[in-house]
Amino acid sequence: MTKLTDLTIAAALNGLNKGEFTSAELTRDHIGAVENARALNAFIVETPELAMEQATASDERRKSGRVGLLEGIPIAMKDLFCTKGVQTTAASKILKGFTPTYESTVSQNMLDQGMVMLGKVSLDEFAMGSANITSGYGNVISPWRANGDDKQRIPGGSSGGSSAAVSARIAMGATGTDTGGSIRQPASVTGIVGIKPTYGRCSRWGVVAFASSLDQAGPLARSVEDCAIMLQAMAGWDQKDSTSVNMPVPDFKAVLGQSIKGLKVGIPKEYRVDGMAPEIDKMWQQGIDWLKDAGAEIVDISLPHTKYALATYYILAPAECSSNLARYDGMRYGNRVEGKDLNETYELTRAAGFGDEVQRRILMGTYVLSAGYYDAYYLKAQKIRALIARDFTEAYKQVDVILTPTTPGSAFVIGEKQDDPLKMYLEDVFTVPVNLAGLPGMSLPAMLDDKGLPLGLQLIGRPFDEETLFKVGSVLEKAAGFTAKPDMGWVNAK
Amino acid sequence: MTKENKYILQGQTGDWEMVIGLEIHAQVISNSKLFSGSQAEFGGEPNSHVSLVDAGMPGMLPVLNAYCVDQAVKTGLGLNAQINKYSVFERKNYFYPDLPTGYQISQSQYPVVGNGIVEIDLEDGTTREIGIERLHLEQDAGKSLHDQHPQKTYVDLNRAGVALMEIVSKPDLRSGEEVSAYIKKLRAIMQYLDTCDGNMEQGNLRCDVNLSVRRPGAEYGTRTETKNVNSIRNILMAIEYEASRQIELIESGGKVVQETRLWDPGQNITRSMRSKEEAHDYRYFPDPDLLPLELSDDEIEQIRVTLPELPDQKKKRFMQDYGLSAYDTSVLISEKPLAAFYEAVVANKRDAKRAANWVISELLGMLNKQGKEIEDSPISAEQLGGLIDLIQDNTISGKIAKDVFSIMVETGDDAVKIVEEKGLKQITDTGAIEKIIDDIIAANLAQVADYRGGKDKLFGFFVGQAMKQTQGKANPDIINELLKKKLAGE
Structure with missing residues (x-):
């Protein structure tokens, strides 16, 4: 029999429904997996007692016929969501020990749908980063390793605890947040x-x-269907x-598995950037072919302001x-x-509480809003943001969805790019425009690169048209048949 | 004195003129705060009216209180101002312990209300139009309590997040009298509208004074902004102090520096708080947690139809319908409850002018002495009306009425009852009065002879005697008439 921790959410819900196992059993196995995988440093706080309590209560509910969308499913919560009675830090030392008296709307929605919470997973401090190396609670390590080397690789960021936990099969799904790619990039580099x-x-x-x-906010999970189930519970x-x-x-x-015959898929030429790994190009072409095979029409489009997106975002x-x-x-x-006085207390507190990346961004942000610089930076960036959004609006007159790679490469080794923030910021080059335009974007695994590391494709939709992403995503998922899993040998050996 | 002259200040080297603009912070009357559901009420145990949003907890978001917007629009309409259908809430960033989020949500570039006009009433009965530059909505900060502990400062966040309207005038004010009239008028308008109670003692109406001096008619000089002036009396003192300071500075060869100054009510001086160079860079930018505020013509119209009669409309009506002078009217309408009191007194076809005199001279004089507001008047409008009725139907004289009024203040009794009990009813029986006069003439024959010999002034003596005999109760008209007849020997 398959291990319970290898099940998708959909399969687990099915098994729970049929009485093949209980949420308590499912949860216990996941708690064990979390404990075994501490080498990943994915969790800031584990909440096994709470999880078991919730699982038991869920089993009771199920018996009485009340079954939520996430009934009895063990989930990891990004530590950016405030959770009542459970420490919430945003992975910052400044919030160490902070325990909210309130529950975020998204996590409450999920609790209302029967979620079991395994704990709070790490992230880049205040969600600022693409590698999960700025957390005040240590780096999160990806369960993935390249063929023939045992270097520690990034799980992506900022939702790196989420991606590591889900890809390592220690949580069935996780919440994430995405400001410039913080859900899609970690999903891409961990094959989820x-x-x-x-x-x-x-x-x-x-x-x-x-x-x-x-x-x-959005979900990270191991299938398109699981993401659909989770988003259903989170949104509103x-x-x-x-x-x-x-x-x-x-x-x-409801849209999963529906035909995409005649659907128009845009391929933006501006996303073919210099220095992009040849494998990324290959994967992108593969994605295009899969959609063609499924009856979609491929349309070359232009998003002319793409090159300004990163600068605008930063x-x-x-x-x-x-x-x-x-x-x-x-x-x-x-x-x-x-x-010794109020100002010094502010200075010492914030110098001790915030890490380098957070301080860097606060300084940059303060600068661009300052008198004399506001017009040249902030205001101009707002104008370009509008132009970037208009690019998409124009494109969606011709196409229904846009296909791009999610990242310019696979997961890099922890320590690389760390000396140069600008290189790090390039990780988000394909994901940032989507946030600037407020659009929905999905990343799903397409293949492994030469090093045996996952690469992801990104789908970008019209505003509030997540349905098309799920529809096209399920077609791509089927065509890709991505079944690779990280070899957990090294994790569990520790 | 010509009209222009009253604005002139004499310096050592010639004439000067003040140029003043006011920034008034008016607390919006509303049950809850501008962006949270907490109570906006004054007072309460420290930190008892504080929500998670007010305390700036992680992940908390502001939600605009639509009622406060209505109140601001209403006030804008009352100031004859343009209502902006598009306005934006921005963040004003600065660090202070009583500002939990590290920024105040305010409106900077796009305020909800634009240009308007307030007509102020001056003591000589003339009016002037003062321009309003804008009115915008913003949150109040909390309160730092420095006097609770020898080393520590405590913070009370009850006030944090309460809605304020900042009303900025154009630099149109030229004298202390105008400033005082402007504040009073603005306060009256907001009280009429029920959008701000105008209570300066509780800090519900606060004022920053922008002031510069110039040679009459010259270009504007450099201005200073004086903060922390919280009563009209202090404002007038601050203006006087700041104008003399600036004039003396310039006349002695110095230059006024653009800066923020603080009024020190202990020493009655203004003190430099921070210069332009030290001024905060507030880094305003649109608050991404809030959508731009958009109002439709329809919504504005719906508020417009709820507007009550405003002070200027009331003034016009009082002058027209009651035939009152401009000055008397401006006193009566200065506070909504006072105007309502007057209208209750003047009801039942009482003489409007007499009623105005009684309300302004006697009632307000008495309240002033007792330090009471019209709402706490020991005499109701009906009671004062009753007293006036007794004068009007000749039951008592005006002089006796003042005595009755004093007794009413003390006892709270109706005038009729007092007049009845104390036997103060006017003697209008001609026969009785004639008898008294005959007695007086008989007892004062020498004076009668003098009077008849040409000493006209003695007439007053006889009136006095008659009043004395009747304890002032005799009808003065009848006394006059009879005395004249008798003394003439008729």
């Missing part, structure tokens, strides 16, 4: 599926903010978030973060380092 829904689809209430106009209008959108959440599962996101992180001042909660 991740979707960032349209901005406004999921509530941001109770999610520690990085860049409010870009942040969006929330009066407590003025930027969430009052639209019905469609039945995402003005707007730091600008918003410089303001969003002002509340971490040591006055009301979190850690404080006393100085």
Whole structure:
């Protein structure tokens, strides 16, 4: 029999329904897997007692016929979601020991649908990073290794704890947040599926903010269907978030397996960037062929402002973060380092509490909003953001969905690119425009590269058209037949 | 004195003129705060009206209170101002312990209300139009309590997030009198609209004063902004101090520096707080947690139809319908409850002018002395009306009425009852009065002879005697008439 930890969410829900196993059993196996995989450093806080309690309660509910969308499914929660009674740190030392008295809307929605929470998984500090090497609680290590080397590789970021946990089969799914690619890039480099829904689809209430106009929650899981199930549970209008959108959440599962005959798929020429690995190109072409075979029509398109996206993003996101992180001042909660006066207390507190990358972005953001620079940076970036969004609007007059690679390469070795923030920022070159335009984007595994590491394809949809992503995603998933798993030998040996 | 002259300040080297603009922070009357559901009420145990949003907890988001927007629009309409259908909430970033999020949500580039006009009433009965530059909505900060502990500062967040309207005037004010009239008028308008109670003691109406001086008619000089002036009296003192300081500075060869100053109510001086160079860079940018505020013509219209009669409309009506002077009217309408009191007094076809005199001179004089507001008046409008009725139907004289009024204040009794019990009813029986006058003439024959010999002034003596005999109760008209007849020997 397959190990319970290898099941997809859909298969586990089926097994639970048929009474083949209980949530308590499913959860116990996952708790064991979490303990065995501590070498990954995926979790900041494990909550096994809470998980077992929730699993037992779920089994009771199931007996009485009340079955939620995630009934009894063990999930890892990104530590950016505030969880009532469970420490929430955003992977920052400044919030070490902070225990919210409230539950984020998204995690509450999931609890309402029967989720079992295994614990809080790590991330880049305040979700700022693409490699999960800026966490105040240590690097997260990918379970994947390249053929013939045992170097530690990145799980992607910022949802690196989520991607590591899901790909290592220690959680069935995980929540993520995506500000510039933080769901899709980690999913891509760990061989799993991740979707960032349209901005406004999921509530941001109770999610520690990085860049409010870009942040969006979404799921990471091991199949397109699992992502559909999870997003169904997470999404929905929330009066407590003025930027969430009052639209019905469609039945995402219903479109899985539907024909894409005649669907128009855009291939943006600007995404063929210099220095892109030849394998990425090969994979992209493979994706195009799979969709052609399924009856889709391939259309060459242009998104002319793509080249400005990264620069725009690295003005707007730091600008918003410089303001969003002002509340971490040591006055009301979190850690404080006393100085001789108020200003010194602020300085010492924030110098001790924030890591280098967070400080770098606060400084950049403060700079671009300063008097005399606002027009040249912030305002100009806002204008370009509008142009980037318009590129997509124009494109969607011709096509229904856009296909690109998710990342310019596979997972790199921890330590690489670390000396040069600009190189690191390039990781997000294909994902950032999607956030700037507020569109839904999905990454799903396509193949392994020469080193035996996963590569992902990205689908970009019209606003609030996640359904097309799920439909096309399920076609690609079937065609790719990606079944590779990380060899967990080294993880469990520790 | 010509009209222009009253604005002139005499310096050592010639004439000067003040140029003043005010920034008024008015707390919006609303049950809950601008972006959270916590109570906006004044007072309460420290930190008892604080939500997760107010405390700036991680992941918390603001949600705009639509009622506060309505209140701002209403106020804008009351200021004859343009209502902007598109406005934007921005973040004003600075660190302070009583500002939990590290930024204040305010409106900078796109305020909800634009240009408007307020007509102010001056003591000489003239009016002037003062321009309003804008009105915008913003959150209040919390309160730092420095006096609770020898080393520590405590923070009370009850006020954090409460909605304020910042109303910015154009630099149109030229004197202390105008500033005072402007604040009073603005306060009256907001009280009429029920959008701000105008209570300066509780800090519900706060004022920053922008002031510069110039030679009459010259270009604007460099201005300073004086903060922390929280009563009209202090504002007038701050203006006077700051104008003299600037004039003396310039006349002695110095230069006014653009800076923020603080009013020190202990020493009655302004003090430099921070210069332009030290000014905060607030790094305003649109708050990404909030959508731009968009209002439709329909929504604005729906608010417009709810507007009550405003002070200027009331003033016009009082002058027209009651025939009152501009000054009397401006006093009566200065506070909504006072105007309502007057209208209740003048009801039942009482003489409008007499009613105005009684309300302004007697009632307000008495309240002033007792330090009371019109709402706490010991005499109701009906009672004062009753007193006026007694004068009007000749039951008592105006002089006796003042005594009755004093007794009413003390006892709270109705005028009729007092007049009845104390026997203060006017003697209008001609026969009785004639008898008294005959007695007086008989007892004062020498004076009668003098009077008849040409000493007209003695007439007052006889009136006095008659009043004395009747304890002031005799109808003065009848006394006059009879005395004249009798003294003339008729």
